[in-house]
Structure formats: C-alpha cells, structure tokens
Amino acid sequence: MSPAASGGRRPRVLVASGPVGQLSPRAGAVAMARGFAAQADVAVAGLAQGGVALGQALSEPDGDLESLSNGWVATTAQLCAVGSGAEPVEDPLAVSSAALGRLVAYALQRDVPGRVVIDLTGSCCSDAGEGLIAELATVRPQLAKVALTGVIEPGQQQDRLLGLRGIASRLGRRLGTPAERMLAVDAAIESFTGSVAPELAHAEGAGAAGGLGFAVLALGGRLVTGAALCADEVDLDRALGRADLVVTGCDSFDFGSRGGGVVAELAARCERFEVPLVVVSPVVGMSGREMRTLGVESAHPVEGGATSQEALTATALRLAQGWASRW
Numbered sequence: 001m002s003p004a005a006s007g008g009r010r011p012r013v014l015v016a017s018g019p020v021g022q023l024s025p026r027a028g029a030v031a032m033a034r035g036f037a038a039q040a041d042v043a044v045a046g047l048a049q050g051g052v053a054l055g056q057a058l059s060e061p062d063g064d065l066e067s068l069s070n071g072w073v074a075t076t077a078q079l080c081a082v083g084s085g086a087e088p089v090e091d092p093l094a095v096s097s098a099a100l101g102r103l104v105a106y107a108l109q110r111d112v113p114g115r116v117v118i119d120l121t122g123s124c125c126s127d128a129g130e131g132l133i134a135e136l137a138t139v140r141p142q143l144a145k146v147a148l149t150g151v152i153e154p155g156q157q158q159d160r161l162l163g164l165r166g167i168a169s170r171l172g173r174r175l176g177t178p179a180e181r182m183l184a185v186d187a188a189i190e191s192f193t194g195s196v197a198p199e200l201a202h203a204e205g206a207g208a209a210g211g212l213g214f215a216v217l218a219l220g221g222r223l224v225t226g227a228a229l230c231a232d233e234v235d236l237d238r239a240l241g242r243a244d245l246v247v248t249g250c251d252s253f254d255f256g257s258r259g260g261g262v263v264a265e266l267a268a269r270c271e272r273f274e275v276p277l278v279v280v281s282p283v284v285g286m287s288g289r290e291m292r293t294l295g296v297e298s299a300h301p302v303e304g305g306a307t308s309q310e311a312l313t314a315t316a317l318r319l320a321q322g323w324a325s326r327w
C-alpha cells in the first residue's frame with residue numbers, strides 16, 4: 001500500500017524540472033504540474049545545470065504556482081547570477097578569465113547583494129582564475145561581504161589543478177600539445193597559486209572550469225553544481241521527505257546524455273529518500289533496465305514529441321492517470 005493510501009490523504013507529487021525546449025525550468029514544471037493537479041497535491045521547482053536556464057531557475061517569480069504548491073515546499077530566493085566569459089586567444093592553454101572578472105566587478109560596483117553566484121559551466125578559461133582575481137582587486141572589500149558560489153559542471157568536484165591530473169595536462173593531452181608547453185603552463189599556474197593561496201592549489205575542485213575553481217575557493221567561496229544549488233535553494237530535501245512521486249523533464253534522456261545534471265541530481269536525492277523518479281522528455285532512448293541503473297523508475301516521451309506547455313500537460317495527465325491506480 002502506498003504512503004498516500006495508508007495515510008488517508010491525497011498523494012504528493014513534486015515536479016522538479018530542468019529546461020525543456022524553449023521552456024524555462026519553472027515553466028516546464030508548471031505545465032507538467034497541471035497534469036497532476038486533479039489527482040494529487042503538487043509542488044513545483046525549477047532546476048538547471050547552468051547557462052540562461054540557471055539564472056531563470058534562481059530568479060523566476062512564483063507567478064501562479066501558489067495554487068499548485070499547497071505550501072509544502074519553499075520558494076526560491078533571489079540571487080545575483082553572473083554568466084561566464086573569456087577572451088578569445090589562439091592558444092587554448094592561455095585563455096584568460098579577465099573578462100569574467102570584469103563582469104563580476106561590474107555587478108559588485110552596481111550593487112552588493114547578500115550572495116553572488118558565478119556560472120562557470122560555460123567557461124573555456126585555462127589561467128586558474130588569474131585574470132579574474134586581478135580584475136576583482138578594486139572590489140575585494142565588497143566581495144568580502146557576500147557569500148560567493150561558483151557553479152561547476154557535474155563531475156568536476158574532484159578536478160585537480162596541478163600535475164598529471166591538472167588542467168594543463170588534461171587540456172593539453174586532449175589537444176595534442178607538446179609536453180614542454182604543458183609543463184611550462186603547469187609551472188606558471190603553480191607559481192601563481194603559490195602567491196595567492198598555496199594551501200588551496202591541491203584542493204579537490206580547484207581544477208574545475210579551467211582552474212576557476214581555485215579562484216573561487218581562494219576568494220572564500222564554495223563550489224557546487226547548478227542542480228544541487230537550485231535544489232538547496234528550494235529546500236528540495238524537505239519536499240522529497242514528504243513526496244510520493246517526483247517528476248522531472250529534460251531535453252533528451254538517452255544513454256549518452258542520461259538527462260543531464262538535473263536528472264542525475266534528482267536521482268541521487270530520490271534514492272536517499274526512497275521516492276520514485278519519473279522522467280518526461282521529447283527524446284527517450286534508453287531501456288527500462290538501463291534507466292533503473294541510473295535511479296529512474298521510468299521515462300516517457302512527450303506527446304507528439306513536442307516541447308510546448310500543452311504537450312507537457314497532456315503527457316503529465318496521462319502519467320497521472322496511470323499512477324492513480326497505485327495511490
């Protein structure tokens with residue numbers, strides 16, 4: 001018997017979606033929530049891995065979500081999200097982060113928020129944040145007053161900065177760079193980090209985003225994936241502890257993409273709380289056995305392969321009718 005049935009209450013469905021097509025994370029989540037609203041109490045959250053979708057997930061207003069949320073999940077807080085940038089150069093091992101530093105400095109000169117989130121997921125920098133730190137010299141007093149967070153790609157939490165597993169070695173080997181050039185770049189990075197925060201040069205995550213992980217740590221910040229940040233902002237674990245089902249959406253759910261960072265983050269959290277996770281996507285290319293190894297109960301294609309709100313709602317309505325027999 002399901003928790004909902006044994007408790008004599010309506011089931012609780014958490015719709016925590018990433019972006020789907022041109023729909024923002026929250027817009028996609030709301031569309032699917034409408035399909036479950038007649039069958040269950042529904043809470044909505046928008047999650048994202050990085051880029052424009054991350055800014056949307058962290059800053060979108062609730063709009064008409066209150067009628068769906070039933071008050072059992074927190075809403076997101078307003079944050080200052082700054083996109084990443086780099087100055088183009090011919091040598092991929094010499095890409096400066098100065099442009100990103102100027103963006104952050106400009107944001108802090110205009111306002112000093114309680115927190116600053118720097119999206120590093122699109123970074124192609126390779127200077128360990130030397131340019132970033134130099135450009136922030138004039139606003140270090142303001143920066144000291146804020147909580148700094150660097151958003152990195154999933155899988156970069158343990159990336160090293162120096163040595164054979166460092167950024168010069170990883171990038172250089174991928175590009176076929178001569179060994180002497182890689183060694184020279186690694187030595188230059190070691191010299192720079194030694195003058196800034198030598199105790200952090202060998203920290204896990206310092207090599208994330210071309211070494212920008214080191215810069216964030218050296219500035220007193222922390223590193224986190226975008227999906228984890230969004231989840232923590234809405235206190236997702238509290239919602240998961242009370243949910244009977246979690247539904248998420250993504251652009252593609254196949255063995256290559258595995259749905260991206262949002263699906264991976266949700267799968268890990270759902271496993272801890274022993275709540276089933278269902279994926280909705282316009283592209284589903286994975287067997288049931290494969291998806292269950294990833295912690296996903298099932299995956300369902302969007303009606304007609306479209307990514308409109310109407311198509312997501314229709315798909316969710318079909319899912320809700322199927323799950324109704326389990327509740």
